Amino acid sequence: MSDLLNVLTEHSDEIGGGLWVTFRLVAAAFAIALVVGTVVAALRIAPSVWLRRLGGVYVETFRNIPLLVLLTLSYAGLRRAGVEIGQWSAGIASLGLYTAAYVAEVLRSGVFAVSKGQIEASLSLGFSYRETLRRIVLPQAFRTVIPPLGSITIAMIKNSAIVGASIIALNDLLKNARIVQAQTFKVEESFLWAAVGYLLLTGAVTIAFRMLERRLAISR
């Protein structure tokens, strides 16, 4: 038991620093996932067939390709091709673009969950297509997508551990825990603290999304 605490106190720099790197990685990738995911979702529900197909190709590509392939491709692949991409850019872009496909699907299903009658009512009241989307559809869609967005964020935090384990080797929580393990030979303790770190992050996200959901809930 004392070993457990010793590993934490003697290597708080590695573990705390790793947690901070994981946090920044996840935050930046989440921002990209939201922006790209929204654009792709807009393509998926666009009035033009070709735009819808384009969105579909994005989703099917990024959802069916392993994240490890994306990470290696964006770092080693681009560098070999002469593009001087950094560890952070490659990690954030891969994780963000990968997650964006899932975000797009959630947003799309959120829009479809708004009943058709609402849209018809809004149009018949004289709202334009854009106004209907902005005032009627999106506010309702946003509420329904909050729980699944929370799940995606949690999945992304877990997936972020692959960035440090891949060729990108960013010093994230898991990577640093493995460094501590290699230095101290304390396998259980090192991995346990990494697990605790990830559970802390996912726990915080769970609570944050639950609060957001409660705050935005409409009293009916």
Added chain:
Amino acid sequence: MGYLFDPDNWEWLITGRNARFVLEGFLVNLQIALIAMFFSLVLGLGLALLRLSRVRGVGAATGLWTDLWRNLPLILVILYLAIALPVTWREAYEDHAPGFLPEALQTGRVFAALLALVLYNSAVLAEIMRAGIQSLDRGQGEAAAALGMSYAQRMRLVILPQGLRRMVPATISQLITLNKDTTLVSIIGIQEVMRHGRILTGNNFFGGVQAPVLQVLIFVGILFIVVNLLLSRLSRRLEIRERERTGTTIEPVSGLEDQVTTATAR
């Protein structure tokens, strides 16, 4: 763009046994996926039933177990087991691994990888199945009980066929995730498609052409996309057929295995 489509950069693919070598690696991934799928589905169903057990403590204990495994990053579990698994276990696996498996699947490390994949995926699948069972109308089970059916009969004849059928899309979506996750085992040194790709892009290999990393990985990515699209096509086919045949509603999901469990659990 020029670099991407430059025929020189694709020459590796038709040189020597390169394409075959990548495909051989991919086959290892598929085999790992199939083995892990089988055990995850079986164990997942068992966990789902235990989770719903009315015996005191069993449900809560199973819930703790599944929540633990499904909230940890899979790669953490893989790396941990690769180091921490007792040597005797690995040796036992090496001794008993069936001979028809390829050489890459005979090493003890594969046991750690399979164990991690099954622990994680059985937990996720158990939650999906539990959500499916619980989303059924209570009256179904009650009616079956009123007809004099035993617990086993109720489960086998009434509850599971309906509850699990609803969750076919979510289950297949998780199996696609499992399929993608098999690439993670390359990190603990199992010779599968990522490792084979790495070998091709290293020093001159078959045919003396050094393959560019980007093109090799695009090829690997396409292999995964093809197999996973076939899986989701299968899911859609099953869904439509079942809906026509039975008139049951199926939970609509779109590649969001974790979402289903949280959405239906509340």
